[in-house]
Amino acid sequence: MSDRPAKDKLFDAFASVAKVLGSGRRAEIVDVLAQGERPVDEIAEEIGQSIANTSQHLQQLLRAGLVRTRREGTRIHYRLSGTAVTRLWAAVREVASEHVAELDELAEAYLGDRAALDSLTRTELTNRMAAGDVVVLDVRPEREFRSGHIPGAVSVPVGELAGRMKDLPHGRIIVAYCRGQYCVFADEAVRTLREQGMPAVRLEEGYPEWAEAGLPVEAGAPRKSGAPG
Amino acid sequence: MSDRPAKDKLFDAFASVAKVLGSGRRAEIVDVLAQGERPVDEIAEEIGQSIANTSQHLQQLLRAGLVRTRREGTRIHYRLSGTAVTRLWAAVREVASEHVAELDELAEAYLGDRAALDSLTRTELTNRMAAGDVVVLDVRPEREFRSGHIPGAVSVPVGELAGRMKDLPHGRIIVAYCRGQYCVFADEAVRTLREQGMPAVRLEEGYPEWAEAGLPVEAGAPRKSGAPG
DNA sequence: GTGGTATTCAAGTGAATACTTGAATACGAC
DNA sequence: GTCGTATTCAAGTATTCACTTGAATACCAC
Incomplete structure (x- = not known):
């Protein structure tokens, strides 16, 4: 044998x-x-x-x-x-979300209730980006933004959002994204923006999935004044 | 936080x-x-x-x-x-084959030297099937063939191959497939066929990958005489 | 060289794991 | 109901694991 x-x-x-x-x-x-x-x-x-x-x-x-x-x-x-x-890490999360019974509870305990939060898929976002009617907001820590982000996205780490709300362009829907589906940053950002009456939704998944899907990415960009190379 | x-x-x-x-x-x-x-x-x-x-x-x-x-x-x-x-299981194997140093040795220890064995990718096989110049041979145990196989494939479990070689059509290249890249059945079949001077190669991957890729599949089919439904 | 910081190593503890053996359960045939 | 088979459960053992603590190493600045 x-x-x-x-x-x-x-x-x-x-x-x-x-x-x-x-x-x-x-x-x-x-x-x-x-x-x-x-x-x-x-x-x-x-x-x-x-x-x-x-x-x-x-x-x-x-x-x-x-x-x-x-x-x-x-x-x-x-x-x-x-x-x-x-891809392996994504496959693990996919199996867990489809087949692990308690996952929804655990996710809700960590992320809070998402029922009121609209989200966009990658394709929906690319379409709206092409149409030019959205502002894309990267709410991850800035070093993550620097190591790669969606082209044209504005970096405002979620902790600084409350103080920098005025800098954001008005009149367009804001789409916030972060590390992934199970990351709290974008949820938090959308809630903060909504409380101020600004139209905001989150991208369903995060930057790694965007990059993995082969969509265009951009790196480098905004450097805090005084920060060394 | x-x-x-x-x-x-x-x-x-x-x-x-x-x-x-x-x-x-x-x-x-x-x-x-x-x-x-x-x-x-x-x-x-x-x-x-x-x-x-x-x-x-x-x-x-x-x-x-x-x-x-x-x-x-x-x-x-x-x-x-x-x-x-x-997909998760495939992702695990993919990471292992790319990043686990000893995997090649271990695979060779189990599968033997594959240097002499040609293999076809899924796309190459679909092209050749369309051209009609290959015989597709499923060498897994028959119950696995019955629960799903490549359309038009002939079921000859590897153990029975030596005794049923004459039944195989001549003049066309035989493409043997089995459970996957790390399955010995197809290798063994190709070696056996080659020893008898028949032109044979293996499909690089196996049935699960074929099905997962969304390619057409067929189920049911050959039932041993006398076997109950 | 000395001092300071980032990282790794080593030893120890309580919990979890893989496998074995033998008993218990669940169904079908009668 | 009894008997036989397929599967699961329970208890025992040797091993492995996650985390802690405290010491060792590696680099930089001086």
Whole structure:
């Protein structure tokens, strides 16, 4: 028949990829890195874990091949090792949203009630962008905007939105987007804008899905005055 | 800031999906079920584990939502709960093949050297099928053929191939396919055919990928004489 | 060289995991 | 009802895992 030990080893190798995503904290890390590379301390902050623990999770992702590193002086920047990883992470979320019973509750507990929040799909947004009747708003932290964003989008991190509302053009619908379907930033932005009477909706998914779909992207751009290159 | 406990729970839920694929034996189960539904004892046989252990793995897949069951008398048939699971499994293999260093060795240890074996992609096969210059050969176990196959394919399980070689039409190239890229059946079939001087190549991927790509499929068909419905 | 910071390593603890064995349950045949 | 088979459950063991704490390493600035 077939070579059982060799087959087991081969499938253990496949499984090692899934296994490393099988921890909520590592999943959060992958979700963050899907927005662009990050040094260890920022990742730790983002997932709410100690630096030592975060470092160990990163080592595991590294050993499994899902991430790569780049040294810059004393800091080590981690990034996803390729777009296949982005697709894998998307596939995990898709299966969870279709087949995990409690997911809706958990999502609502984290994101709040979305019933009142309209959203646009990617195609709807591209159509309206072509028609020129929308303002696209990137509400992620600025470094994520800098590492890649939807062309023409304005960067206003959600924390600064309340103070910069006047800068936004009037008379057009504002479409806010962030890290993905399960990211709170765009929801928060839409609620803030609506409270001020501005017409706002969110993009259903986030930047990684936009880029993965092969739609045009832009990088670099707005640099805070005084920030070094 | 953000609601840390709720976020952790949400990402733990995503991770639970990946976690359940993070065992080589469960990965093998998913790979088998990608060919169609199966009762517990056959799955156990297929993955080389005890029935009790296999049952427990199946319970885990069930709790995670990746599979569903159907009772038929005393037997319980398991199947994948949807095509999203097929895509997830494909994404896992893709990441592994791109980013897991040892995968090539492990695959070669299980499959043998493929250097001498030509293969066709799905598109190449559809073109040649349209041109009518190939015979398509399904070398999986017959029950898998019955639960779905490439239209016009001939079913000859690899174990019976040596004895049924004369039945195959001559003068056209034979394209053998099986469960997927990491399945030995088609390789074995191509080697057997070549040894007898018949022109044979394998389809690069397998039936699940063909079906997932939206290409036409056919089900039912050849029933052994005497076998019940 | 010294001092400071970013990251990794090592050791320890409590919980979860994979597999085994043997018993319990659920259905079909009679 | 009894018997036989398919599947699941329960208990036990050796291993692996996530996180903590505190120390070690690697680079930069001086």
